[in-house]
Amino acid sequence: MIARLAVVALLAFMTVPTVVVIAVSFNPTAILSFPPSGLSLRWYANVVAYPQFRRAAVNSLLVTAAAAALALPAGTLAALALERGRLRGRSVWAAMLLSPLVVPGVAAGLGFLILAAGLGLLRSRSVLVAAHVALVLPFVVRSVWVSVRNLDPVLERAAASLGATPWRVFRRVTLPLLRPGLFAGLLFAVVVSLNEFVVSLFISNRVTEILPVAMFTYVVNYTDPTIAALSSLFIVVTFLVVWLADRYLNLAGVFLRP
Amino acid sequence: MTPTVVELRGCTRDYGPVRAVDALDLAVQEGECLALLGPSGCGKTTTLNLIAGFVPPTAGRILIDGADVTDRPPHLRGLGVVFQSYALFPHLSVRENVAFGLRERRLPAAEIERRVGDALELVRLERAGRQRPAELSGGMQQRVALARALVYRPRVLLLDEPLAALDRKLREGMRDELRAIQRSVGITTIFVTHDQAEALGLSDRIAVMHRGRIEQLGAPREIYERPATRFVADFIGASTVLRGRAVAADRVTVAGATLVVTSGRPLAVGADVELAIRPERVRLSTGPGDNVLEARIEGLVYQGAQTDMTARLSDGQRVLLSVREPAPAQLAAGQTVRMHLPPDAFMVLMGEPSSPR
């Protein structure tokens, strides 16, 4: 009984900040207060109206789309190679592919900054995209690898025996069966990239910065609830995505043994 | 009159719409070894879990030594349990496993050492004390599990399919060892099994269970020779079931012949009767006589010590018979044989009449 209360209390601890943010976002005045003294959408309007947020949102979408578009095929091919390739030292290759997860954000961020400066690319988004692809790749590889492991090679052999060329086998048998892993990989890639902050802080400027960096700059300089409104939008979208993913992709199965 | 150690009164256990145990009454006597026997799904494991306290009854009470323990959690019931998978703690050595219950009872260290040593001696594993469970064979693991459950002298020992996980060769040896240990320690024991050989060979009494209820409770010989219901007759050993009509209190016509049946229960004249008889009681007969039926051999299976045969009567019913080798005559399929069915070998069946075989 006490245990059950403790669990509820802890889950509340994890959730309370979220609730507060959403509540504050509706506050009619600029003075942060909780509970909010009324209901107002002015901060949401402010989010949409603030030009830097608009620009940053566009940047986010561009960078994330590019990163996902590059990471998904690269990661899928890598996952196939890892599982089917009969590589010597497979665990070493796997560790390398997963290594960006391990590097501290400030180290990667500063490294990319120095690299970009050296190549004269400080004003371009290409460094951002390159960094995002590297950061997102491990998630894609992991997700797709699980699917590849569950894919019985006998199905592909059956397709070949029925006359399908390797490319057709890939398109008509392999890819469709990898769909859950691809979907999960895409999900992770998008969510991680959209929320990526530390590395992006180092390598972006006012023109190229993505949304989390713009939010950071705003929070450091202003104290009104605009960020609460933007955060609430983030939270709602994320919750929905995670809930749907659990419902249709069985997230529990990914993390726990059945 | 030996006292009752474990008693279940009207115990029912539901899992949603499924009734695993149905208003069960059971009284287990001091020192006896009782088997809960039945096919999977009959409720025997659930009954064991009810006694152990792992699962609460939906209705009914459970008593140990006359005290109502229905609401008592498992760690306060003073029982010893040997699980089917043995459940030896992988992070503890054999000695530490066996000492576990003693440590919970806060016995002094020297006493624990002594008792663990005695328990390991009892199961002949004195030298395995420092090993980890993963290093032991299945048979050894089971003996450790037994020692662990017995070392603190519980009131009752519960065993879940004790011989199921052992390979055939080990099974008989382990069965005899279990029997010997149970007798020498004198502990009241209840075990669950789906294997009738296990139940017949190990227990003082057998409770044959079916669909959550006890179909028959009695000594092994009684269960085997005098099954009370069709289910018990079907489940225990093989038997032929013959349908006929009673023409007198002790006479039944089957396939045109009249058989004398001295089962002790007077039959209702004119009633349809089902008789069961064990294959090994059917004798090959040389000439005509009482209780002789003719049949055509359909199949023979040589088994070394005996040959099992199926034969068909004139009215189409099948008879199973077992003839000891060397057989008195050369037998082949298609031959006609005469079978003598002794009057006292019949079991009159209660329960739903079967569909024609």
Add this chain to the structure above:
Amino acid sequence: MKLLLLPALVVLAVFAAALAALFRWSLLEFVPGSLQTGGLTLANLRGVLAPQYLGAIRDTVVLSALTTVLTLVAAYPVAYALARTPSRRVRSAILVLTLAPFFTGAIVRTYAWVLVLGNTVLAWPVPMLFTERGVLVGLVHFSMPTMILVLAAALSHIDPVYERAAASLGASPARVFRRVTLPLSMPGIVSGGLIVFAWTLSAFPTPELLGGGRVKMIANVVKDLGLDSFNWPGAAAFAMLALALTLALLTALGRLAAGRPS
């Protein structure tokens, strides 16, 4: 077959180039006021251990250790519930609540704590925002999802029959936990602890926003030196320190995982 790895390896090569640049610049001499550098020198690496920075390093280690311990204690009950609950709906609920903060992004989560720890929501008896206490709360909150998932995975590998066996032998639920569940979940505790510790050593947004300039961890020093003072060599040296600590811890984790029989 190795060709299939090529695209991914290209990406990794770019990443490796960035880290190589970092390494190289940690060894170059800083010329104040410009982004030019002098020759090779160990001054930056020695500078890491200068007195004004040692405080940050010590604070980082202490905060990370405290975070790890507190997160462990807080995450265990939730992880146990997640691993053992028979109800699919409860499990889904816990999982969604655990994963969602994971995906909501560092800024949003940290900002939420800025709101809660500032005196807008509750009047705190002691100041929370811009103190080490506040940063600790934020760091624990940040680490909970990871720890819960690692612990839950470890716990789900423990056959519940062991807990039943212990109960049948006379152990109360608390004793069952202490003598059976806890020891058997130790590999998960160690893994989770090392991962959280390594991650927290390099934490940035939490101390940056919740520390308000008064609480400096290693990552904050990197940002100060790199983005504010333009002392890229100095920042690089600190970043290498963070990288080295992380790698050391994860190597230890790898050794433990390999040494354990599965």
